[in-house]
Amino acid sequence: MVTCVNDAMFPETGKAVVTLLRRLGVDVDFPTDQTCCAQPMVNTGYLDEAVPVVRTFVDAFAGYDAIVTPSGSCAGSARHQHSIVARRAGDPALAAAVERTAPKVYELSEFLVDVLGVSDVGAYFPHKVTYHPTCHSLRMLGVGDRPRRLLENVRGLRLAELPAAEECCGFGGTFAVKNADTSVAMGSDKARHVRETGAEVVVAGDNSCLMHIGGVLSRQRAGVRVMHLAEILAATEDSPTGHAPATSPATTPTTSREQL
Amino acid sequence: MSGTFVGMPAFPEAARAALADTQLRHNLAHATTTIRNKRARVVGEVEGWEDLRLTGAAIKENALRDLERNLLALEASLQANGATVHWANDAAEANAIVARIARSHDVDEVVKVKSMATAEIGLNEALEAEGIAAWETDLAELIVQLGEDLPSHILVPAIHRNRAEIREIFLRRMAGAGRPAPEALTDEPAELAAAARLHLREKFLRAKVAVSGANFAVAETGTLVVVESEGNGRMCLTLPEVLVSVVGIEKVLASWQDLDTMMRLLPRSSTGERMNPYTSTWSGVTPGDGPQEVHVVLLDNGRTRALADEVGRQALRCIRCSACLNVCPVYERVGGHAYGSVYPGPIGAILNPLMKGTGVDEQTDSLPYASSLCGACFEVCPVRIDIPEVLVHLRGKVVDGHRGDTVPKAEAVAMRATAWAFSDSRRLALAERASGLAGRVLGRVGRATLPGGRAAAGRIPGPGAGWTGARDLPAPPRESFRGWWQRTKGGRS
Numbered sequence: 223m224v225t226c227v228n229d230a231m232f233p234e235t236g237k238a239v240v241t242l243l244r245r246l247g248v249d250v251d252f253p254t255d256q257t258c259c260a261q262p263m264v265n266t267g268y269l270d271e272a273v274p275v276v277r278t279f280v281d282a283f284a285g286y287d288a289i290v291t292p293s294g295s296c297a298g299s300a301r302h303q304h305s306i307v308a309r310r311a312g313d314p315a316l317a318a319a320v321e322r323t324a325p326k327v328y329e330l331s332e333f334l335v336d337v338l339g340v341s342d343v344g345a346y347f348p349h350k351v352t353y354h355p356t357c358h359s360l361r362m363l364g365v366g367d368r369p370r371r372l373l374e375n376v377r378g379l380r381l382a383e384l385p386a387a388e389e390c391c392g393f394g395g396t397f398a399v400k401n402a403d404t405s406v407a408m409g410s411d412k413a414r415h416v417r418e419t420g421a422e423v424v425v426a427g428d429n430s431c432l433m434h435i436g437g438v439l440s441r442q443r444a445g446v447r448v449m450h451l452a453e454i455l456a457a458t459e460d461s462p463t464g465h466a467p468a469t470s471p472a473t474t475p476t477t478s479r480e481q482l
Numbered sequence: 483m484s485g486t487f488v489g490m491p492a493f494p495e496a497a498r499a500a501l502a503d504t505q506l507r508h509n510l511a512h513a514t515t516t517i518r519n520k521r522a523r524v525v526g527e528v529e530g531w532e533d534l535r536l537t538g539a540a541i542k543e544n545a546l547r548d549l550e551r552n553l554l555a556l557e558a559s560l561q562a563n564g565a566t567v568h569w570a571n572d573a574a575e576a577n578a579i580v581a582r583i584a585r586s587h588d589v590d591e592v593v594k595v596k597s598m599a600t601a602e603i604g605l606n607e608a609l610e611a612e613g614i615a616a617w618e619t620d621l622a623e624l625i626v627q628l629g630e631d632l633p634s635h636i637l638v639p640a641i642h643r644n645r646a647e648i649r650e651i652f653l654r655r656m657a658g659a660g661r662p663a664p665e666a667l668t669d670e671p672a673e674l675a676a677a678a679r680l681h682l683r684e685k686f687l688r689a690k691v692a693v694s695g696a697n698f699a700v701a702e703t704g705t706l707v708v709v710e711s712e713g714n715g716r717m718c719l720t721l722p723e724v725l726v727s728v729v730g731i732e733k734v735l736a737s738w739q740d741l742d743t744m745m746r747l748l749p750r751s752s753t754g755e756r757m758n759p760y761t762s763t764w765s766g767v768t769p770g771d772g773p774q775e776v777h778v779v780l781l782d783n784g785r786t787r788a789l790a791d792e793v794g795r796q797a798l799r800c801i802r803c804s805a806c807l808n809v810c811p812v813y814e815r816v817g818g819h820a821y822g823s824v825y826p827g828p829i830g831a832i833l834n835p836l837m838k839g840t841g842v843d844e845q846t847d848s849l850p851y852a853s854s855l856c857g858a859c860f861e862v863c864p865v866r867i868d869i870p871e872v873l874v875h876l877r878g879k880v881v882d883g884h885r886g887d888t889v890p891k892a893e894a895v896a897m898r899a900t901a902w903a904f905s906d907s908r909r910l911a912l913a914e915r916a917s918g919l920a921g922r923v924l925g926r927v928g929r930a931t932l933p934g935g936r937a938a939a940g941r942i943p944g945p946g947a948g949w950t951g952a953r954d955l956p957a958p959p960r961e962s963f964r965g966w967w968q969r970t971k972g973g974r975s
Contacts, residue, residue, distance in 0.1 A: 224964075229914065229963045230910075233959050236963035240973050251972070252963075254967070256907060257903075257906070257907050258904040262900065263897060263900070263904075265855060265874055265877070267874070267876075267878045268881055268898075269882075274901065275905055277905070278906065310878075357855070357856035357858075361856070361860070392854055394854025395854075395855070400948075401497060401852065403494065403497055403498045403501050404494075404816055406952040407501050409952075409953065411815075433955075436954075437949070437950075437955060440938060441940075441954050447933035449934075
C-alpha cells in the first residue's frame with residue numbers, strides 16, 4: 223500500500239520502499255487497483271463516503287501475504303478503522319474481507335523488524351539526522367523503537383535526539399486546515415525543536431506529517447530537509463539517493479508475495 | 483459575578499484569539515509541562531499501573547452498566563443515614579432545588595467547595611439571581627470569581643493566570659467581596675495564599691449553608707467523597723449547619739472497595755501526588771458532628787443522553803483528573819476558554835457534545851474536531867477512555883446531522899468528490915495526471931525551493947490558503963508513483 227499521499231505527492235518514497243524490499247529479497251507487487259485507506263473520510267466524520275473506499279482497499283489487497291505501507295497512520299487506519307466502516311455499511315461480506323486484510327497490514331518498520339527480522343538493512347546515509355516518531359505509529363500501532371533501531375544501523379548516519387519528540391507535530395489530517403492556526407502553532411514548536419538539534423534532515427515514517435513539518439521549516443527558511451524513513455533506508459553507497467533502480471538486484475525472491 | 487461561556491464562538495475562531503495571547507501561551511506551556519512531568523514521574527513508580535487502569539475502567543464500567551440499581555441503592559443508604567435525596571433532570575431543576583434549600587434557611591450567602599457539577603449548571607449565577615451570593619473557596623476558583631473570569635482547566639481553573647495578575651485581582655476585588663487584601667500585598671505565593679486565607683476564613687465561620695459536589699458516591703454505604711488539596715473544602719464540609727451536594731449520577735461507585743482503586747488512580751493522574759492531601763468522606767448526618775442537615779442532588783443534565791451512546795458512554799467513566807488536558811498539545815497552546823465550557827481539553831471535546839447532543843449548535847459541533855487525534859490523552863487516562871475513538875465517532879454524528887441539508891457544506895462536497903475518486907483507481911489516476919500538470923505550473927511559478935531541490939508553492943489564495951498561510955507546499959510531482967510503476971513495469975524496465 224503506497225498510500226494516496228505518497229502516490230500523488232511523494233512517489234520517491236514509494237520507489238524507495240520497492241528498492242529496499244527488493245534488496246532484502248521480497249517479491250514486491252503494487253496492485254494498481256489500490257487508492258486510499260479511507261482515513262481522510264473516516265477522521266473527518268464521512269463514514270458513508272468511506273465505505274466504497276474501504277471496499278476498493280479490500281478488493282485490491284485480497285490474497286497477499288503481507289500488505290506493507292510506508293505510513294503509520296494509514297496502517298493504523300486499515301488495522302483499526304476499517305472494521306468500524308464495515309460495521310457502518312452493515313455488510314457482513316465487507317466485514318469478513320476486512321478481517322482478512324487488516325491483520326496483514328504492516329507499517330514499514332514493523333515489517334522489516336518483525337517479519338523480515340532485520341534491523342540492519344545495509345543502508346548508508348552520511349548525514350546528521352533527527353527522528354520524529356509520528357503519533358499513529360507510536361500510539362496507535364506501538365512501533366516503539368523499531369524505526370530508531372533501523373536508523374542506528376545505517377552507516378554514516380548520526381542520530382540527534384529530538385526534544386519533546388513524542389509530542390504531535392500538529393498535522394492531524396483535515397485538522398491541519400480546519401484548525402489551521404492551532405496546527406501551525408504546534409508545527410512551529412516542532413520546527414523549533416528540530417532546529418535545536420542542528421540536524422540536516424528530519425526523518426519520520428509518515429510523509430503527511432513531514433509535509434506539515436517541512437512546510438513550516440521551509441517557510442522559516444530553516445534549511446532542514448524532511449525525508450521519509452524509507453528513503454534513508456533505501457540509500458546505499460552505490461545509490462545515494464536510494465531511488466528505485468531500473469532492475470531488481472540479483473537476490474533470491476521469497477516464495478511469498480508481499481505487497482506494497 | 484463571574485463570566486459565562488454563553489455565546490462563545492466555534493473552536494477554530496476562539497483558538498485563534500487564544501493563540502495570539504503570547505503571555506497565555508507561555509503560562510500554559512510552563513504549567514502543563516510541569517504537571518505533566520510530575521504525573522509521569524509518580525505514575526512511573528507504580529508497578530502494574532496498566533493493570534490498575536484496567537481495574538479502574540472496569541469498576542466505572544460496571545457501575546454504569548448497573549446505574550439504576552446503584553443509584554437506587556445510593557439513595558436508600560443516604561436516606562437511611564439521614565440525608566435528603568433530590569433528583570434533578572437538568573440544570574434548571576438542580577439550581578431551583580439548591581436555591582429553595584438556601585431560601586428555607588433565610589440566608590443570603592453560601593460557601594462553596596470546588597465543584598465541576600455546580601460550575602456546569604451555572605449554580606452561582608442562578609443563586610445570584612435569587613439574591614444569594616455563592617462564595618467560591620477553592621483558591622483558584624476564588625481567583626476566577628474575583629476576576630470575573632472563566633475557569634480554563636478542570637483541576638487548576640486559574641492556570642491561565644500568573645501570580646502578578648493574581649495580586650492585581652486580589653488588590654482590586656477582595657474588598658468588594660469581604661475582607662480586603664492587605665495594602666502591601668506582593669506577588670509572593672505565600673503572601674497571596676495568606677491573603678486568601680484571611681479573606682475566606684471569615685466566610686467559613688459565618689456561613690450557615692455550604693454547597694459541594696462529590697468526586698465519588700459510594701452506594702453501599704451512602705458515602706460522598708471530596709478530594710481536594712487545600713483544606714478549604716473540608717472547612718465548608720464541616721463548619722456550616724447545612725450541606726447541599728450536587729452530584730452527577732455517573733459519580734456512583736458500587737462499593738467502598740471500588741473507592742480504593744480510584745484513590746490510587748486519581749491523585750497521581752491529576753496533581754501528580756502519591757497521595758491526596760485532603761480526602762473528606764461523609765455518610766449523611768452524624769449527630770452532633772458536622773452539618774446536621776444534609777442534602778444530595780443527583781444530577782442528570784445530559785448524562786443519560788451520553789449513556790445511550792454506545793461508543794461515547796465511556797466518557798462517563800471520567801474522574802475529572804485532567805491528565806488529558808495536561809498532556810494535550812492542542813490544550814497546551816489554546817488553553818481552556820477556547821472550548822467554551824467548564825469542561826475543556828480532550829475530555830471536554832467529547833463530554834460536551836455527548837451531554838448536549840450534536841447538531842444543537844455550531845460551537846458544540848466544532849469540539850470533536852478540536853484535536854489532531856494524536857492519542858496522548860488515551861495514553862494517560864486513568865480509566866482508559868479512548869478519547870480519539872470517541873472524537874472520530876462524534877465527528878461522524880456531526881456529519882450525519884447535516885446529511886439532510888439542502889445546500890451541502892463545501893467540505894461535504896469536497897469529501898464526496900474525494901471519496902468518488904478514491905473508490906476507483908482509474909479515477910484517481912486521472913486526478914493524479916491533472917495534479918502532475920498543476921505541479922508543472924507550480925514548479926514554474928513556485929517561489930520556494932525545498933531543501934533537496936523540490937519546487938514548492940508559497941502563499942496561494944482560495945482553499946489552499948488554510949495550508950499555505952504559514953506553510954510551504956511541495957509542488958505535485960510530474961509523475962505519480964502509479965504512473966511510474968506502469969511506465970516502468972514495476973521499476974523493471
